[in-house]
Amino acid sequence: MATNIAQKRARKAQRRKQVVAQKRRAEELEASLPARVRRAAALPIQGCLLTEALFEGGIGTLVLARGATPHHVALSSYLLDTFCLGIKDVTFEFVEGEYFQFYVNTMSAMSPMMSVDPGYARKLLRDLAAWSRSIGFAPHRDFATVERIFGDVSVDGIDAVFPFGRDGKPLYIPGPVIPELR
The missing domain is CATH 1.20.5 (Single alpha-helices involved in coiled-coils or other helix-helix interfaces)
Structure with missing residues (x-):
């Protein structure tokens, strides 16, 4: 017994x-990046910004922010190289509204940013990813996941054609070499 x-x-x-x-x-799973992005995609868009001189300088940032209130924002940011490497970096995080304003102000101080239609931004990302893949550079590993923050934003009706490369040809510009800290 x-x-x-x-x-x-x-x-x-x-x-x-x-x-x-x-x-x-x-x-x-709920705390994973795909789950957080999926939740954010249901929130209203707070803003979509792009570096003004992206195609002249070849490098810039695209920012999409979503949030139910301006005090808590889902921030996605994409570092773009339109001359060669494509989508170099992707970040996603939930931030306070004050931090979002600080982030936008800092980015604009380095290089002025302009408001763009989210459909235009999504088309830019997709076209840049396809172009850079065609020359051998895959987008950042989190791109496919974080790009879903656009949710139901459609690229239909966006007929923009983007000038990738310099004079139509890829141009690699090496960045600064930063010594490793030990």
Whole structure:
């Protein structure tokens, strides 16, 4: 009889471990980048900004922000190289509205930014990713995931043609070499 009770307790403990592990996996999935982007894609667009001189200088930033209130914003940012490398970096995070304003002001101080239609921005990203892939440069590893923040923004009706490369040819411009800190 005592062994029967011990077996029941062991089975109950095993089931509890499975439930706890399953809850932990579900929490990790909810905190994952795809889940956070999916939640953000349902929020209203707060702004979509692009570096004004993107095609003249070949490098710039695209920012898309979504949020139900201006106090809490889902910020996605894309570092673009229209001369050669395509989508070099992608970031996504939930930030306070004050930080978002600071970020936009800082970016605009380095290079003026202009407001663009989200459909135009999405088409730019997709076209740049396709062009850079065609010359051998894949977009940043998080691009496909973070690009989903555009949600149901359509590129239909956007007939913009973007001038990638310099004079139609890829031009690689090396960035500064930053010594490794040890």
